[in-house]
Amino acid sequence: MKLLHCIVIAIFVAITSCTIEKTDYEAELNVETTEFITFEEVTSITTDNYTISIEALNGTLYKGYNEIHLKITNTATNENLEDAHVTFLPIFTDANGNKASCPHDYHLDYDETEGYYLGYSVFTSESDSTVNWTLYVDFEDNSELYAVNHPITVKEQTNLNLNMTAFTGHDDEQYFIALVAPQSPSVAQNDLVAGIYKYNKPANPAGTFPDLSQYSYSIVEGHTLLIDPRMPEPSMGNHSSPNNEDLTQETDGLYHGVVNYTMTGNWTLNFILKNESGDIIKGTEVSTEFTPGIDGEKGELHIDILF
Amino acid sequence: MKRITLALLLLVSIVKAQNKEIKPDSLDTVLDEVLIIAAKKAKIETDMKMAVSVDEFLASNANISFIKRGAYAWEPLLNNMSTERSTVTIDGMHIFGACTDKMDPVTAYVESNNLSDIDIKSGQEGSLHGATVAGSIDLKRKSTAFGLSKTWSGAYQSGIEFNNNQLFNLGNVAYSCDKLVAEGSVSYRKAENYSDGNNDDVNHSQFEKFNTSLGFAYKTSELSSLRVDAIFDKAKDVGYPALPMDLSLSRALITSVSYKQFFENSFVKVWDTKVYFNAVEHYMDDTTRPENLVHMDMPGWSTTYGLVSKVNVKKEQFSSEIQLNAYHNLSIAEMRMYPQDRSERTMFAYSWPWVTTRYAGLSLSNSWDISKRSQLNFGGSLGINYNYSKYAEFNWIFHPGAPQEKTRFLPNLYTSYLVNVDGFNFSVGGGYGHRAPSVSEGYGYYIYNSFDRYDYIGNPDLKNEISYEANASAGFKNKKGGLQAKVNYFYIQNYIIGRILSQGSPMNYQSVGVKGYTALDYATLFNFSMDAHYAVMDNLHWKGTLTYARGLDENKNNLPFIRPLSYQTSLHYSYKKLGVLTALNGDLKQHNYSPFYGEDETPSYTNWNLSIDYSFHIKNYKTVFQIGAENLFNEYYSTYADWGNIPRMGRNIFTSLKINL
Numbered sequence: 001m002k003l004l005h006c007i008v009i010a011i012f013v014a015i016t017s018c019t020i021e022k023t024d025y026e027a028e029l030n031v032e033t034t035e036f037i038t039f040e041e042v043t044s045i046t047t048d049n050y051t052i053s054i055e056a057l058n059g060t061l062y063k064g065y066n067e068i069h070l071k072i073t074n075t076a077t078n079e080n081l082e083d084a085h086v087t088f089l090p091i092f093t094d095a096n097g098n099k100a101s102c103p104h105d106y107h108l109d110y111d112e113t114e115g116y117y118l119g120y121s122v123f124t125s126e127s128d129s130t131v132n133w134t135l136y137v138d139f140e141d142n143s144e145l146y147a148v149n150h151p152i153t154v155k156e157q158t159n160l161n162l163n164m165t166a167f168t169g170h171d172d173e174q175y176f177i178a179l180v181a182p183q184s185p186s187v188a189q190n191d192l193v194a195g196i197y198k199y200n201k202p203a204n205p206a207g208t209f210p211d212l213s214q215y216s217y218s219i220v221e222g223h224t225l226l227i228d229p230r231m232p233e234p235s236m237g238n239h240s241s242p243n244n245e246d247l248t249q250e251t252d253g254l255y256h257g258v259v260n261y262t263m264t265g266n267w268t269l270n271f272i273l274k275n276e277s278g279d280i281i282k283g284t285e286v287s288t289e290f291t292p293g294i295d296g297e298k299g300e301l302h303i304d305i306l307f
Numbered sequence: 308m309k310r311i312t313l314a315l316l317l318l319v320s321i322v323k324a325q326n327k328e329i330k331p332d333s334l335d336t337v338l339d340e341v342l343i344i345a346a347k348k349a350k351i352e353t354d355m356k357m358a359v360s361v362d363e364f365l366a367s368n369a370n371i372s373f374i375k376r377g378a379y380a381w382e383p384l385l386n387n388m389s390t391e392r393s394t395v396t397i398d399g400m401h402i403f404g405a406c407t408d409k410m411d412p413v414t415a416y417v418e419s420n421n422l423s424d425i426d427i428k429s430g431q432e433g434s435l436h437g438a439t440v441a442g443s444i445d446l447k448r449k450s451t452a453f454g455l456s457k458t459w460s461g462a463y464q465s466g467i468e469f470n471n472n473q474l475f476n477l478g479n480v481a482y483s484c485d486k487l488v489a490e491g492s493v494s495y496r497k498a499e500n501y502s503d504g505n506n507d508d509v510n511h512s513q514f515e516k517f518n519t520s521l522g523f524a525y526k527t528s529e530l531s532s533l534r535v536d537a538i539f540d541k542a543k544d545v546g547y548p549a550l551p552m553d554l555s556l557s558r559a560l561i562t563s564v565s566y567k568q569f570f571e572n573s574f575v576k577v578w579d580t581k582v583y584f585n586a587v588e589h590y591m592d593d594t595t596r597p598e599n600l601v602h603m604d605m606p607g608w609s610t611t612y613g614l615v616s617k618v619n620v621k622k623e624q625f626s627s628e629i630q631l632n633a634y635h636n637l638s639i640a641e642m643r644m645y646p647q648d649r650s651e652r653t654m655f656a657y658s659w660p661w662v663t664t665r666y667a668g669l670s671l672s673n674s675w676d677i678s679k680r681s682q683l684n685f686g687g688s689l690g691i692n693y694n695y696s697k698y699a700e701f702n703w704i705f706h707p708g709a710p711q712e713k714t715r716f717l718p719n720l721y722t723s724y725l726v727n728v729d730g731f732n733f734s735v736g737g738g739y740g741h742r743a744p745s746v747s748e749g750y751g752y753y754i755y756n757s758f759d760r761y762d763y764i765g766n767p768d769l770k771n772e773i774s775y776e777a778n779a780s781a782g783f784k785n786k787k788g789g790l791q792a793k794v795n796y797f798y799i800q801n802y803i804i805g806r807i808l809s810q811g812s813p814m815n816y817q818s819v820g821v822k823g824y825t826a827l828d829y830a831t832l833f834n835f836s837m838d839a840h841y842a843v844m845d846n847l848h849w850k851g852t853l854t855y856a857r858g859l860d861e862n863k864n865n866l867p868f869i870r871p872l873s874y875q876t877s878l879h880y881s882y883k884k885l886g887v888l889t890a891l892n893g894d895l896k897q898h899n900y901s902p903f904y905g906e907d908e909t910p911s912y913t914n915w916n917l918s919i920d921y922s923f924h925i926k927n928y929k930t931v932f933q934i935g936a937e938n939l940f941n942e943y944y945s946t947y948a949d950w951g952n953i954p955r956m957g958r959n960i961f962t963s964l965k966i967n968l
């Protein structure tokens with residue numbers, strides 16, 4: 001019987017050894033993406049008796065969509081300021097000194113349960129040696145106005161699932177589409193969330209800086225974002241997925257839809273933006289042909305993702 | 308892994324013995340019978356060839372046809388139905404292949420020298436081993452009896468098939484004493500590409516297979532025994548000319564421990580319980596196909612453990628077998644596609660997203676000898692089938708909201724009545740049964756089918772397939788010869804088959820579209836076979852078989868892989884120690900092909916085969932030498948069930964030598 005033990009063990013070792021390891025699927029999904037869920041302080045600004053703390057996911061501002069949490073503390077009383085009529089304005093200066101802004105929430109509302117002012121900012125470029133960003137924050141306490149500005153750093157977004165695009169629509173307006181979720185998609189139905197914004201063209205030339213009329217952006221309301229995901233890899237032959245749902249606006253102001261990714265890898269989200277009356281603002285339909293060996297289709301309006 | 312090792316160690320020390328119907332009443336005769344049955348000579352050979360592969364042996368059964376993707380591991384079709392519809396077991400143990408492309412039917416994991424017999428049951432009569440529609444194929448392992456007069460026995464067989472330079476060596480040895488039996492077998496086959504009837508090489512048709520088995524039995528008391536069995540099978544570098552990929556490695560470990568208890572003076576005759584474990588791994592390889600646009604890795608794993616416990620009961624004219632069957636299977640298949648620019652991210656998905664199948668069923672098979680001339684057989688089973696898809700999000704892409712787990716009840720029933728009068732025999736029977744969708748049908752994800760060139764998607768919401776079956780047979784037999792005709796008819800509700808989906812786009816570059824497994828309202832299948840044999844002289848025997856089948860879907864379109872009218876006829880002549888056999892077999896033109904499911908018309912073909920064997924003794928060891936040729940006219944042909952119309956083997960001269968030790 002001892003011999004048998006040995007033989008059975010030997011066979012067992014033979015079959016379990018040196019085989020291909022099974023893929024760790026959960027780890028596979030996080031090769032290219034990291035999901036951040038906690039808000040950490042990006043920077044804090046001190047003025048008079050007040051400390052303004054700005055928080056974002058992972059304590060970093062990235063190119064693209066950023067949810068912003070802002071807290072103002074009175075350092076003398078150690079109290080949080082509520083209903084302080086906080087305004088928030090990111091300003092970008094290029095090498096020639098030209099100033100511009102980006103889609104942002106100007107009037108920040110106070111969230112009592114969470115204890116912070118909630119806003120967002122869609123940074124359209126990264127900070128570098130020639131480009132810098134400054135934050136202008138105004139608030140009010142005891143009927144007194146305070147205004148501060150502070151340099152910030154906008155970092156490159158390495159997670160392509162939070163990618164963004166800026167374009168001029170057929171109506172000659174300037175639009176921005178920024179992906180908000182999912183941060184880390186999976187081979188599944190993914191709830192796709194995007195913010196769609198537009199630049200409100202000023203009627204008059206710029207006044208004294210900062211002239212708010214020059215930096216006004218708003219959420220695009222009631223439009224539809226049609227989606228057609230494709231794989232760009234040539235050998236995938238313009239592969240797509242079924243059961244995707246176009247993005248429509250929900251009460252949070254963001255656009256929600258469904259995208260199905262049938263496998264991991266590079267994907268192109270082809271979009272068509274339509275207004276309330278169904279007119280195309282931007283985007284072209286892409287071919288649905290299966291074309292092995294040829295790059296996947298990319299329409300005039302698209303965002304590339306990778307997971 | 309540790310747990311499995313422990314389980315295996317626990318297994319060490321036991322048996323399963325041969326378990327055929329036990330008729331005699333007294334215990335002594337019961338035991339004798341068992342001994343006799345177990346001692347029965349292993350006969351996995353055909354009239355034509357004594358050194359056959361398991362596939363070739365199965366092919367000699369009129370109910371079996373094959374889908375062939377190359378020279379190795381043919382997929383057996385029972386009653387013209389694919390493997391999803393039949394249960395294939397090894398001594399009642401369930402085992403499932405690990406290949407999404409069906410490169411590894413269960414029959415590929417055994418070898419002819421560790422089998423004693425293959426038990427094929429048509430239709431619902433096969434439900435004893437679990438829910439089925441087509442029937443069951445049970446591969447019976449060799450099992451040496453206790454206390455044989457010859458303590459040591461064995462056989463060695465070697466041969467060459469010249470067409471593909473296949474060299475094989477098969478050996479087995481057994482030791483038997485009053486208390487202990489030990490037996491083992493080893494086999495090794497290696498073949499190169501075969502050539503077709505035009506003498507052209509069929510590329511990627513090589514294979515290499517190693518198989519070994521061990522069995523130990525210990526008599527724990529006068530009336531009980533314990534047996535441990537293990538089979539290890541390894542196939543390497545196997546080409547599948549009809550598929551876009553080959554196999555680099557496939558391994559299976561099949562183990563069991565069984566305990567058998569006989570009873571004296573009781574209507575319960577024997578109780579046999581077995582626990583088993585088997586693990587299959589399967590690694591496909593496309594690096595041998597540089598023409599492929601995409602390099603893919605497609606590994607698959609299938610692990611099963613289970614229990615079979617059965618009791619044989621006999622009282623007067625009534626005998627029955629009660630069987631409890633339970634198993635748990637986990638099937639995993641991955642695909643990883645490499646982009647042309649290898650620095651880019653690979654693309655990954657599961658083609659079987661960790662699918663668990665659990666089955667538990669109780670089945671009953673009864674036989675009642677109403678009179679000397681008539682017999683009634685009836686039985687059935689009731690099973691619970693449970694499926695769970697760990698990564699159900701893959702299934703939700705095509706079937707949003709489909710349940711992650713699903714439980715099904717699978718009833719099966721059958722009955723048949725047999726009459727035997729003066730050499731004439733008649734039988735009529737009927738059956739009703741459910742089967743659950745297979746892992747691929749329920750949960751498969753972008754499984755590329757190179758036959759119709761579609762990617763297949765499973766549907767977790769598929770209903771049970773329900774079969775209504777009627778069968779009849781009539782025959783006549785006397786000293787000179789006999790004639791037997793059999794028909795069966797299946798009306799299958801919710802018949803599962805792939806239908807083109809309007810959504811989704813292909814994932815595999817060779818594919819032309821996406822098909823989803825869908826249930827037709829119904830499909831019907833009709834099978835007919837006729838066997839005849841006649842002794843022209845004492846030493847000259849003739850045999851003939853004719854089969855015909857027809858399968859239609861709900862719109863009266865042909866079903867795929869239905870065998871056209873086929874025939875087999877042979878003449879065997881023996882003179883002293885010499886035997887000569889000549890055989891003709893072929894299919895007529897396939898008129899009822901199914902363009903809708905990717906088939907084209909297959910022309911008729913005929914093969915002429917010839918073999919000569921000579922028996923002699925080397926030092927008292929009985930030896931048989933055989934030489935023969937298949938497809939003697941070197942006809943170029945492919946059959947209706949050759950995947951992608953790959954041509955079959957041209958003229959093949961074979962020779963083998965068998966020594967019984």
Ligand SMILES: [Cu+2]
Pocket residue numbers: 406407408409410411554589591
């Ligand atoms: Cu395979």
